[in-house]
Amino acid sequence: EVQLVQSGAEVKKPGESLKISCKGSGYTFSGYWIAWVRQMPGKGLEWMGIIYPGDSDTKYSPSFQGQVTMSVDKSINTAYLQWGSVKASDTAMYYCARVATSLLDGMDVWGQGTTVTVSS
């Protein structure tokens, strides 16, 4: 079964660092782009960017450039999203998703989501 499994919920204080993960299985992880999507409480979907596990090529949405860092460890089929210093406005659900064939074809497999809560 093709699946993406994300790490568990996080509760952080403003200014703390954070790294969440997304582990792929059931397919050639290094051969498909992984996207990260944010969903703030009660709001819609926002595309943050993508990373290609094969060579770690990364493309960020301008809205998130400099705010987060995407990385990957293809030896363990895992992608990461990290913050150097979280803010209250980072409180959201974060999803990783596999890009089907190209970005034009949508995202066909989604992780279950990681809830991030930032509060003092």
Added chain:
Amino acid sequence: QSVLTQPPSVSAAPGQKVTISCSGSSSKIANNYVSWYQQLPGTAPKLLIYDNNKRPSGIPDRFSGSKSGTSATLGITGLQTGDEADYYCGTWDSSLRVVVFGGGTKLTVL
């Protein structure tokens, strides 16, 4: 405010048909494929339609997609209470070079 425009909500009775629209500019919908996602309450989004009108394996043919110019439409026939969810359209924005989504449409099956 989302880059793609969807109605905030639609509703219909069980067994009926509903359509959800998604509109955008030429740099978005007109020149790129549109995908549709279903997000059931408390769950992750799920790909329903890709490449404007194709269904992934396992998606029933009650769900259909179409595109004309700068607008796309998701159709759902034979509505079931289990179809109650938020539906999002998405596409590639050739100008911004990002994936953009609509604001989402909440479907209520009365």
